[in-house]
Amino acid sequence: MSEGDETSASGPLDRRLFLRRGLRWSAAIAAAPSIAIAADIPSDPTRTPGQPFSNYGQPSPQEKATIRWISANRAVAGNGVSWTPLHDLEGIITPSGLHFERHHNGVPQIDAAAHRLSVHGLVQRPLSFTIEALKRYPQRSRIGFVECGGNSNSSWNLEPLQTRAGYLHGLASNSEWTGVPLSIVLDEAGVDPAARWLVLEASDAIGMNISLPLAKARKDCLLALYQNGERLRPEQGYPLRLIVPGWEGVLNVKWLSRIELSSEPVMSRNETSRYTELQPDGRARQFTFVMDVKSLITSPSPGHLLSEKGLYEIRGLAWSGRGKVKRVDVSADAGKTWKPAQLQGPVLPMSFTRFRIPWRWDGAAAILQSRAVDETGTVQPTRAALVAKRGRAGYFHYNAIVSWQVGEDGELSHVYA
Amino acid sequence: MSMPSAATGAALACLLAFAAHAETPRLGQPISAAELARLPRSVFPDGRGLPPGRGTVADGETLYDQRCASCHGPKGIDGSGGHLISDGAITGPDQDPAINNYWPYATTLWDFTRRAMPMNAPGSLTADETYAVTAWLLHLSGLLDADGVLDEKTLPAIRMPNRDGFDWIDARRP
Numbered sequence: 001m002s003e004g005d006e007t008s009a010s011g012p013l014d015r016r017l018f019l020r021r022g023l024r025w026s027a028a029i030a031a032a033p034s035i036a037i038a039a040d041i042p043s044d045p046t047r048t049p050g051q052p053f054s055n056y057g058q059p060s061p062q063e064k065a066t067i068r069w070i071s072a073n074r075a076v077a078g079n080g081v082s083w084t085p086l087h088d089l090e091g092i093i094t095p096s097g098l099h100f101e102r103h104h105n106g107v108p109q110i111d112a113a114a115h116r117l118s119v120h121g122l123v124q125r126p127l128s129f130t131i132e133a134l135k136r137y138p139q140r141s142r143i144g145f146v147e148c149g150g151n152s153n154s155s156w157n158l159e160p161l162q163t164r165a166g167y168l169h170g171l172a173s174n175s176e177w178t179g180v181p182l183s184i185v186l187d188e189a190g191v192d193p194a195a196r197w198l199v200l201e202a203s204d205a206i207g208m209n210i211s212l213p214l215a216k217a218r219k220d221c222l223l224a225l226y227q228n229g230e231r232l233r234p235e236q237g238y239p240l241r242l243i244v245p246g247w248e249g250v251l252n253v254k255w256l257s258r259i260e261l262s263s264e265p266v267m268s269r270n271e272t273s274r275y276t277e278l279q280p281d282g283r284a285r286q287f288t289f290v291m292d293v294k295s296l297i298t299s300p301s302p303g304h305l306l307s308e309k310g311l312y313e314i315r316g317l318a319w320s321g322r323g324k325v326k327r328v329d330v331s332a333d334a335g336k337t338w339k340p341a342q343l344q345g346p347v348l349p350m351s352f353t354r355f356r357i358p359w360r361w362d363g364a365a366a367i368l369q370s371r372a373v374d375e376t377g378t379v380q381p382t383r384a385a386l387v388a389k390r391g392r393a394g395y396f397h398y399n400a401i402v403s404w405q406v407g408e409d410g411e412l413s414h415v416y417a
Numbered sequence: 418m419s420m421p422s423a424a425t426g427a428a429l430a431c432l433l434a435f436a437a438h439a440e441t442p443r444l445g446q447p448i449s450a451a452e453l454a455r456l457p458r459s460v461f462p463d464g465r466g467l468p469p470g471r472g473t474v475a476d477g478e479t480l481y482d483q484r485c486a487s488c489h490g491p492k493g494i495d496g497s498g499g500h501l502i503s504d505g506a507i508t509g510p511d512q513d514p515a516i517n518n519y520w521p522y523a524t525t526l527w528d529f530t531r532r533a534m535p536m537n538a539p540g541s542l543t544a545d546e547t548y549a550v551t552a553w554l555l556h557l558s559g560l561l562d563a564d565g566v567l568d569e570k571t572l573p574a575i576r577m578p579n580r581d582g583f584d585w586i587d588a589r590r591p
Contacts, residue, residue, distance in 0.1 A: 127445030
């Protein structure tokens with residue numbers, strides 16, 4: 001199911017398929033800035049007054065290779081995605097400026113003072129809320145992931161794509177989101193007993209709309225005003241977005257302006273034509289909301305180089321839309337033997353969880369894998385098992401075990417194992 | 418442990434100023450019937466939300482060629498915006514879903530076109546133009562004759578071939 005030539009990850013990814021030569025080339029880019037910058041850096045920072053204050057801090061220029069990878073439609077610049085560089089990041093919080101993006105027709109510029117959230121349909125009192133009003137409500141924070149239902153979709157391809165880990169699996173990011181519990185606003189409007197669904201709508205240039213079951217809306221959804229402590233960034237939905245913990249990214253509607261309560265789903269394009277998974281027998285899975293248990297090794301990963309034999313820390317991320325991550329096992333022999341990794345706290349439900357395990361590289365070829373299990377006992381499947389069950393045309397909800405091959409030269413590549 | 422009574426009084430007064438955690442400021446403003454009518458509409462499979470209007474397959478063809486073909490190819494077969502009409506099947510080795518063989522509801526096509534297309538001028542089609550271009554795409558799908566006309570009554574009556582092809586996973590069907 002390709003979504004326009006360049007829109008879908010599988011389209012453009014195929015085209016920016018770097019083979020091993022390409023990997024060296026991208027590693028070379030990563031090294032270049034520090035050489036260029038070196039000329040500007042005083043040889044002894046203790047003998048030169050430092051830089052002045054800044055109103056808003058920026059990453060070190062030496063880290064300027066740590067970027068979102070943009071993959072946009074060739075005719076519509078605002079249609080596409082940008083990927084979080086998971087391979088360059090540590091801990092569990094994604095910097096807001098590196099949170100992945102999926103826009104259908106650009107990032108709208110919205111006047112926060114004029115913006116309204118309308119709640120209507122099957123309610124007793126149709127209500128409209130300003131952003132200033134929402135800021136006065138009790139705020140709640142939760143740390144959690146947002147993952148696009150289409151994340152990792154190039155892994156359905158017959159051949160493993162050679163690129164950085166984040167550009168394969170980085171349509172997932174993790175933030176602290178703060179805002180008003182959606183249930184408060186629903187209660188204020190007075191939901192009619194006949195209502196079962198919310199039709200959510202955005203103020204962007206496709207009028208993004210999608211249906212969310214009322215039970216989930218009441219349970220734990222958040223009208224988010226803040227991300228990682230500051231007001232939302234425009235590309236993350238400024239001035240208001242919904243956070244739907246553990247469920248497909250597309251439901252976390254950005255630039256949220258309208259909620260219509262109804263007895264049935266609206267059957268919008270993004271819950272029928274897209275975000276449904278066609279199975280081999282021709283039937284399709286629809287309303288596959290939960291993002292299943294998943295993990296990957298972020299370091300070492302393709303583009304990194306093991307420069308010598310010796311001790312390395314294998315580091316990765318695991319998450320599940322069903323709750324907390326319970327265990328992550330790591331294998332260095334393509335899944336023949338497994339060792340439990342250490343989970344670094346905090347281990348939060350529906351959140352990235354960082355795992356680590358020390359590993360001594362003896363210089364031989366190896367295949368590194370991680371396998372997560374969540375608190376419901378759901379185990380991350382192998383690629384073979386997932387493909388056997390779902391075919392390869394479903395496009396969405398790929399969560400299989402990821403394999404990185406370490407060559408004798410210390411270079412890493414993406415393999416199916 | 419005993420506490421001097423003055424301090425107890427102060428603590429109590431202070432507590433009283435706080436509201437219960439469940440209390441919220443209730444700052445939602447009522448939306449009047451006139452304002453409600455101006456809100457964007459959701460279009461449901463049964464046709465609820467469709468505005469009155471009418472468009473022919475013939476007008477839709479002209480419009481499509483002017484406003485859509487640059488991104489979706491002649492007759493919806495290819496293009497940078499993705500194909501709209503499939504010449505394949507949704508089963509077999511090269512599963513190729515599109516409007517004609519995959520989409521469950523014709524109302525979805527009207528609604529998405531109205532709110533999102535054409536991408537370079539979203540929301541620029543009138544209701545009549547949207548009925549017309551929808552009629553053309555449904556004609557290309559083999560679901561409407563060449564002299565066909567669509568309006569708010571006939572559009573939701575069109576039964577898409579794959580309407581029953583979807584299984585709900587994380588939601589219960591009524």
